[in-house]
Amino acid sequence: MTDSFTRIYRLAIVVVLAVVAAAVGWILFYRVPDTLADLAGLLLVIGTVVAALRVGGRLAAAAFPDYDVAEVAVEGAISRDGGGGPVPGRGGGTPADDIVEQIDAAADDENVDALLVKLNTPGGEVLPSDDIRRAAADFDGPTVAYATDTCASGGYWIASGCDELWSHDVSVVGSIGVIGSSVNASELADKVGLSYERFAAGKYKDAGMALKEPTEDEREYLQGLIDDYYDDFVERVAEGRDMDPQVVRDTEARVYLGEEAHELGLVDSLGTRDDVEDRLAELLGRDEVSVREFTPEVGLTDRLRGGVEGAAYAFGAGVASSVEPDDGFSFRF
Numbered sequence: 634m635t636d637s638f639t640r641i642y643r644l645a646i647v648v649v650l651a652v653v654a655a656a657v658g659w660i661l662f663y664r665v666p667d668t669l670a671d672l673a674g675l676l677l678v679i680g681t682v683v684a685a686l687r688v689g690g691r692l693a694a695a696a697f698p699d700y701d702v703a704e705v706a707v708e709g710a711i712s713r714d715g716g717g718g719p720v721p722g723r724g725g726g727t728p729a730d731d732i733v734e735q736i737d738a739a740a741d742d743e744n745v746d747a748l749l750v751k752l753n754t755p756g757g758e759v760l761p762s763d764d765i766r767r768a769a770a771d772f773d774g775p776t777v778a779y780a781t782d783t784c785a786s787g788g789y790w791i792a793s794g795c796d797e798l799w800s801h802d803v804s805v806v807g808s809i810g811v812i813g814s815s816v817n818a819s820e821l822a823d824k825v826g827l828s829y830e831r832f833a834a835g836k837y838k839d840a841g842m843a844l845k846e847p848t849e850d851e852r853e854y855l856q857g858l859i860d861d862y863y864d865d866f867v868e869r870v871a872e873g874r875d876m877d878p879q880v881v882r883d884t885e886a887r888v889y890l891g892e893e894a895h896e897l898g899l900v901d902s903l904g905t906r907d908d909v910e911d912r913l914a915e916l917l918g919r920d921e922v923s924v925r926e927f928t929p930e931v932g933l934t935d936r937l938r939g940g941v942e943g944a945a946y947a948f949g950a951g952v953a954s955s956v957e958p959d960d961g962f963s964f965r966f
Contacts, residue, residue: 700925702913703739704749707732707765711757711787726754729761731929736768739927747775747913749924750795756786756808759862766794770873775916779909780804780900785888789899790866793873796916797901799909800891806899809870810863810886874899 709726778792780800785808792798840851871878894900914922
C-alpha cells in the first residue's frame with residue numbers, strides 16, 4: 634500500500650469518527666430546553682469530538698501504520714539497570730534490558746523493515762553492552778548506527794553489530810581499550826594503624842585488595858586478565874566492523890573526532906540525521922522512509938532521575954564495562 638493511500642485511509646477513519654461523535658454528542662448533550670444546559674451541552678459536544686479525534690488517530694495509526702524504520706536510542710552509561718554506577722560523573726542511562734526489549738519489539742513489528750540505533754554513550758558494563766550488540770546484529774534487515782555526541786567503548790562495541798556506522802564530523806568516537814584499577818591504601822593503613830589479615834581460599838582471591846600491596850605475581854595475573862579482555866574487545870570490533878585487528882590495536886584506546894575516525898575507517902560515513910534517513914531509504918530501495926522511535930515506558934521516578942556524564946569520563950574512562958569483583962579490583966573496557 635502506498636504512502637498516499639495510507640494517509641487517505643488514516644484521515645478517513647479520523648473524520649468518520651469525528652462526525653459520528655459530533656452527531657452523538659449533539660443528540661445526547663445539546664438538545665436540552667434550558668439555556669445553561671444548552672451551553673453545557675455544547676461544551677460536552679466539543680469534548681466528545683476532541684476525544685473521538687484522539688481515539689480515531691490511535692485507531693488509524695494502528696490500522697494503517699505510517700512508519701517503516703524503528704529507532705532505538707542508547708544514551709548515557711550502559712548498565713543492566715540503567716543506574717549511573719559507582720564512577721563519579723557517570724549519568725544514568727536506559728536499562729540495557731529495556732533497550733534489547735525495544736529492538737526485539739521492532740524485529741517483531743511487521744511494519745518495520747530497518748533499524749536505526751542512535752548512540753550517545755561513553756560506554757558501560759560489558760555484558761549489557763554485548764546484549765544490545767547481539768540484539769542489533771540479530772535484526773533481520775538493514776541496521777544503521779548513528780553516533781551523536783559520543784560513541785565510545787561500549788557504544789562502539791554496539792555499533793560493531795550494525796551494518797554501518799555514521800557520525801557527525803565532530804562526534805567523539807573510539808576508546809577501544811581496557812583499564813584495570815585498584816586503590817592502593819596499604820601505606821595509609823600502616824600510618825593510621827590498620828592491618829590487613831588474609832582469610833581466603835585461593836591464591837589470587839584477594840589480588841588487588843586495597844589494603845595490601847600486590848605482589849609481582851598478582852600484578853602479572855591481573856594484567857593477564859586485562860590483556861585477555863582487550864584481545865576479546867579487539868576481536869569483536871574487528872569482526873563486526875570488518876577491520877584488520879592490527880588497525881584496531883593501533884588506535885591505542887584513543888578517541889577521535891568523527892572526521893578523523895572516518896579517515897581511519899572507524900566510521901563508515903559522516904552526515905546529519907537527514908543523511909542517515911536518506912541512506913536507509915537507499916538501503917530499502919525507497920524514495921523516503923518514516924521513522925518511529927521505540928521507547929520503553931518510563932516511570933515518574935526514572936524521569937526525574939538522571940544526570941550529565943562528565944567530560945572526563947567520556948574521554949578518560951575508555952570503558953565498555955565496569956566489573957567490580959569482591960577482591961576490590963575493577964576492570965573497565
